[in-house]
Amino acid sequence: MLGRDAIRQQRRDERKTRHGNKLDLSSTPKDTLPYPHRLNFYTVPPKDEVSLEEFEQWAIDRLRVLGEIETCLFRNSTPQETDATLRKLLDKYLPLNSNLSIPESERSNPRRFQGLTNERKRDHYSHFILRLAFARTEDLRRRFTMTEGILFKHRFMTDNTVERAEFMDSLDLNSEAVSDAEKGQLAEELKAVLVSGSKMPAEKARQLFEQEQYLKVEWDRVSDLVESRKVFLRRGYAYVPNSMLLSLVMAEFSKRLDESLIKTARYLPRLDEDDRLIPILNHLSKGFTAPEYTTTTTSLTGEAITAAQIDTLSAHFPLCMKNLHSAVRRDKHLRHFGRLQYGLFLKALGLSIDEALLFWRTAFSKFTDEQFNKEYRYNIRHSYGLQGAGRNYKPLSCQQILMDHPPGSGDNHGCPYRHFSFENLTVAMGRLLGVEERGVVMGVKMDVEAKKYHLACNRVFEHLHEKELKKKEGGARETITHPNEYFDRSWGLKNPKKEVKDEDVAME
């Protein structure tokens, strides 16, 4: 308990140094205001008291926004769509107006800032309250950092340039400006990176490059730009054009938030004594559940399925799983991520570990028992949580299949709509699903070109279940975002409200 007083004292001291002398009226409001900028890097925790009602309400409002961001991610929305959604939601729940909303003549009067200060305070406090709610597990922390990052990015982009520049100055980003001489020396390389992919005419490219200014930072501070080769690298330094500073700021934002969340998690046990806050915090973190696929494993038939039924059940598989199924039948083998994607899908269908081992053993017929036991048995048992870390892995969602581990040569996993060339996709749709109608194929092409892979998949689903869907007119057509959801709905439509037993499946 000794430590706690020390921490309080430290906070008090810090607050003094940071907010300084609030009574000094001689300086401009910007120096004395608690929140001079619209944007906040959330480095200083709040100190003032709030009522329990405010505590909960502010947190819930922010949670609504974060929840919606996660839904957008999940639906694979474009940045434009996400921005539109966010704009509406933020106006309602978490408004944050610019200093420019106050007429210039009145900006010297601190009282005029009261409204803005209240908005910013809500933003500040709600952020820190949610930190408490989401610091406890790694998964929650990861999702919190991700959604908060997107929220920050949205605000950063909508900030006006003057205020943004002021805010940037207030951060210490540890970068070095590139001199004109150096810029001239590296002109060819820098220009190539700057205009790459834009197809702009040479003259315009030259102008753009001339206007651009560069910062030099150690490459790992902008690793996302390195990852996508959007910056020029030389001897460990990345040359970041001013127009890409966002990436630098975002990396810093996530890094600091990650670190603070881990520290917060360490302090959490001390909160246990507070029986007013804990129920609220628990409730909050439960409200932040991802739209994850959850099913009891035996939802379909009431009984577990067997290895022998998979061939017939595959009539209800989405294209990605169909493709893996046909690959394993063709090659008598699947590589690691293929086994993972397909194996977890089958597991969620209700395939028990014994049946799974039987399925893979018979499928990998080109291997001897000894090879199979040596190379694959562990892996399969691992995915059922029976080996190694003992985790019960969930089936991969469309989001994970689209984003994680893009397939390399010899791989069959991934999302065909995304990872196949259009020609191969057309062939696969025809061969594996029997989809050849021109209208559907062209529709899929359109979706794929717009990077709406899940829409392409849903389009095919609707085409394949046209008859059944018509009968069931009235029910909203929800977008499928999980391979197992695809299967469940396909199964449900083809076998309407009928208690199905194993025999029925086998006879189909």
Add this chain to the structure above:
Amino acid sequence: MAPHKTSPDDDGDDSMQDVDAMQVDSVDADQKTAIKDELEHMFDDDLDDESMVDASNTYKAGSGKASTTVISDILSASPSDPEVMLQFYSRLFPWRQLFRWLNHSELPSTDFANREFAFTLHNEAYLRYQCYPTFETLRRDVLKLNPSRFEIGPVYSARPRDRKQLPKGSFKPIEKELVFDIDLTDYDEIRTCCSKTKICIKCWQFVTMAIKVVDIALRDDFGFQHIMWVYSGRRGAHAWVCDKKARKLDDGKRRAIAAYFEVVKGGSQSGKKVNLDRPLHPHIRRSYDILKDDFKINILENQDPFQTERQAERLLQLLPDRQLNEALREKWDSTIERPSSDKWKDIDALASSGASKTIIPKVLLEHKQDIILEYTYPRLDAEVSKHLNHLLKSPFVVHPGTGKVCVPIDISKLEEFNPDDVPTVMQLLKEIDQWANIAKKEEDGDNSTPKVSDIDKTSLKPYHDLFSRFVQKLLNAEKSTFAEKAGATEKSVKIKTEGVDF
């Protein structure tokens, strides 16, 4: 999220069984003597390579097995024979250099002591989370367990052996070299000379090209200096980037580097696998400039990848213009099995002869560049590089299938490296044996000649010297960064005062 594989190859000759928790009794029992030993050696400055590698003689008392065997008796055995391996570990493996390499200083530190070693035993059991305070204890255990090979993992926040006694979350990997894995199986769809585990000097050129491109990018783009390339024993190579900064990279940053090198994209159904924006990124541009000449010789001439009708059709699929393709198809139909070099020249020849009215020269050029990269640009096993806690086979281990030693590759003589020249463990043991015979004849009872270490008697010596020089350079660099640290502390204190938590 996904159950990560920990062994380097996916489906190759690797295996993993769950013996993670399995404790080999002898290891624990040996602990006491090990500690005593460690203390003795901590002050033993005189211990040098010579006395180390030659320790098979002094080791007689400890392990009867190792010493009583006469080399010539086992020369007919298979390279993975336990007896052969034991001889190799006791007489030829560069233990002391391995220690210096991983320890980054002469004095035993946690860099070495908290490092994970994982052994694959001859019964295929896989023993993870082993760790050792010094190379002597590591060597002792290797001679005891006699693994068919062993791998090196990350340095952890505590001793890997103690992980079960530690509170959850406090045992985690903190650093490991940045590693790359090039394996010819990833080239199977474009190499024509060999397949699967087979390899020849023609397809080895894929590895040579990959090393050239990756090595220069790691140095010039990322600023790394301590890069060691190691032959993986059969059909590939590993890179160990040992700079301090590289060792400390987290998974996100490792992923960024892996993606930076990902140019050939897509699975078996992806069609054209290189689709780059123009102008090319300077890294790709440089790689292209390096590779375009190699393409002519290594690919068009030696691999001849467009020779058959089916292969030529694949080439046509990668080209942009339908009319040009028709003209090419017609020409090739009449000259069956026309060599790839000629077919490649035909593309430009027909394009400039006006065979197609729709062709755009710039688009054709870009597609040709993409094709060159598709056939030459490195195909790295990215998963190996992405994870801090991925294990990788140690240098100087013997590949159990080929018997070849995983020797470092001299990057200044990269083009000369031929996997066929890499000594096998049997050959090395034979060399020791022959040396003894010659020496006996010459000496004829004269004891005054200085003792020669076993490594110096064999063709492993140049590789060993290469490794030693590499390690020495690394150690020198570590020393100077250590000195810099004193100046840097001021800065870090400043940062720490920020951000007290809510």
